[in-house]
Amino acid sequence: DGEPIQGKDIPLEKASGLEIIDSGANNWKRGQSWTEVMGSVKRHIAAWERGEDMDQDPVMKTKHLANAAWGLFSILTYYSTQPEYDDRDHSYLRPKRIGLDIDEVLCNWVGDWTDKFDMQTPTSWYFDRDILERFETMKKKNELDKFFLSLKPLVKPKDIPFEPHCYITSRPVDASVTEQWLSDHGFPARPVHTVGVGKSKVDIAKKQKLDIFVDDGYHNFLALNKAGICCYLMDAPHNRRYDVGHKRIRSLSELKL
Incomplete structure (x- = not known):
């Protein structure tokens, strides 16, 4: 020595x-x-x-x-x-908080809705003038929860390359219905936050301190990005008129993590 x-x-x-x-x-x-x-x-x-x-x-x-x-x-x-x-400084030491929309990200709400009411595949977000009235009628007949529970998945849980931090959805049903659907199809049991139909998801996304969100609604895409939360637009016929560059994805595996 x-x-x-x-x-x-x-x-x-x-x-x-x-x-x-x-x-x-x-x-x-x-x-x-x-x-x-x-x-x-x-x-x-x-x-x-x-x-x-x-x-x-x-x-x-x-x-x-x-x-x-x-x-x-x-x-x-x-x-x-x-x-x-x-x-x-490995990236796994800094896991990103990712939030997911439900309809048209995880499940085929538009497809099942248009099939039910014999509509064409929409090329606009505002495709059903009577949607709120239909919601009320289905709710009175105890059909609304059943409809949302019957929606077909768009993705297999095993193909999601990350654990979502939470789900934020805008639906006319209680969060427990969404939780049941997620459980039935084997998706990660993460918190579900429901905002009113047409309401902003920004406040919840900020409260959850999300780094990334995925949504099919262009209005949500705009609001979240303007609020400083990186939002990707899940490709769908009703949002293809918008040029969002590299922030358009066709599957969750395309996220830059």
Whole structure:
């Protein structure tokens, strides 16, 4: 102990923790973070790019490229010898809060509704002038909840590449009906927030601190993006007149996470 360690004096199997930033005895024993070692690699490469070949460190006294190569070798061995020192800013350490609409994102509400009332596939959001009246009539006949429970899924839960933080939907039924539908079809049991038909989803999205939301309604897409919440527009015939660039998606797997 106390004697400087030269790279050539360290067995290869013990090289993973070689100190390059601040050379000193037994640095490999105490271990170093991956970013420390990579920082040293970058320093040596930068020196080489400036035209400096030899490291003037009194301990190292070797070529900069040799030290850089040694550092890269050290990091490669870290994968098996010292994974606990991996201090990189992995994206999985910062999971995004993603909220989902239900109708036309997870289930085929428009298709089942137009089939029920013998309508054409709509090319506009405002396709049913009598929709509120139909809701009331179905509610009086105890048919409304049954209709929403019978909706066909548009996506399989296993194909969703993330766990949603919550669902925000605008429906004329209680949240418990939506929860039952989600459960029946195996979707993640996350909180369901229901806003009144035609009401804004912005306040709930902000309260839930969402990073991303997915909706098929262009009005919701606009409101959420204007409020600073990244909203993607799920492609549907009724919203194809709008050019939203890269924020139009055709499946949840297209989200940039």
